[in-house]
Amino acid sequence: MAQAKVLSFGSLNLDFVYQVDHIVLGGETIDAGEVATHCGGKGLNQSIALARGGADVAHAGIVGVDGQALLDICRESGVDVSRVHVDEGRSGHTIIQVDKHGQNSIILFGGTNRGVTQAYIDEALEGYGEGDLIVLQNEVNMLPQIIESAAARGMRVVLNPSPFDARIDECDLSRVWLFFVNEIEGEQITGK
Structure with missing residues (x-):
């Protein structure tokens, strides 16, 4: 029996992190003590975690x-x-302010993460089928179509419904084989 293949389909972001005395107020200009650029995005993070955990994983995005x-x-x-x-x-990128107490404020720009088309979904899923895994999150556009296309191929859909917003309501969650949620997302999905 062939081993299931894993496709992580999701965001790839540059995170610009600014260390500040306090989170900037409307109309205020402040100095940043330092700035660092990190690679991130829930999709990228999931792909790297899977690969470092020993999975043979491909990324689509x-x-x-x-x-x-x-x-x-x-x-x-x-x-x-x-x-x-x-x-x-x-x-896609984020601008993250982190104050001296560790509190943060994040602005997310979707950028190219929001450029997914049905043609790209079909191309990305080529060669995947029955029993293969697709790992998703909600930082790319066309999530309902990705879920439907993967499920139609017999793939097992794994979803981290974060960030949780109205777009999750557009998805056929009965097609999801496994959810990765924290307590807040669990409550948002179930209402309990």
């Missing part, structure tokens, strides 16, 4: 021309990025 570091860290971690498209736009 879209990066901008500024996303070479995202591809590099995936490759260095053992993630197959041959299905990742590079687009002319800007990669």
Whole structure:
């Protein structure tokens, strides 16, 4: 029996983290003590965790021309990025303020993560089928279509419904084989 293949389909973000005395107020300008750039996005993080845990995993997603570091860290971690498209736009990114008490404030820009089309979904799923796993989160567009397309191929759909928003309500959650949730997302889905 062939081993199930794993496709992680999701976001690839550049995280710009600014250390500040306090979270900036409306109309205020403050100095940042330091800034660091990190590779992130729930999709990238899930791919790297799977690969470092020993899974043979490929990533599907879209990066901008500024996303070479995202591809590099995936490759260095053992993630197959041959299905990742590079687009002319800007990669998804976050601007994160972290104050001296560790409190943060995050702005998320979807960028190329929001460029998924049905044609790309079909291309990314090529070669996957019955019993293979697809690992998803809610940081790319067309999540309902990805779930439906993967389920129609007999793939087992694994979903981290984060960030939880109205787009989750558009998904056929009966198609999900396994949920990865924390207590807040569990309550948001079940109402309990």
